[in-house]
Amino acid sequence: MKEKVEEMRGILLSMKETTLAEIQKSVRTGTDASEGESGGDIYDQASSERDRELDLLLGDREREKLRSIDEALDRLVDGEYGVCEECEEEIPLGRLKVLPFARYCVRCKADIEKIQAQTRRFEEERVYREIAFTEEEEP
């Protein structure tokens, strides 16, 4: 168990580094177009400034991933890591290596995704109905 924790901590930390690097890269390409005149000093400013910048430019997916990694690291510290939040069964190490910040076992995750897919479908249908409603005047 201790070895598993150490191994997963290493995987999570390197994953966090990669994600941060990706985010920084996307911030750079994102500002290139509009920041040409200010001389590119934007990265030397206070780190809070940069955090705000990151926050604005981060894709939801990357931000979500980073938060998942941080939460997984917190769970490692608390000794709650690797346990399914739904059924409280231990998540197999094989799954954790593929998805180090997994919070659910395969079975619970599948159930959750099924519900999410249903919700999404419902919302899509609702949007479609709204579009259909606004275009009602068409012959």
Ligand SMILES: [Zn+2]
């Ligand atoms: Zn479960």
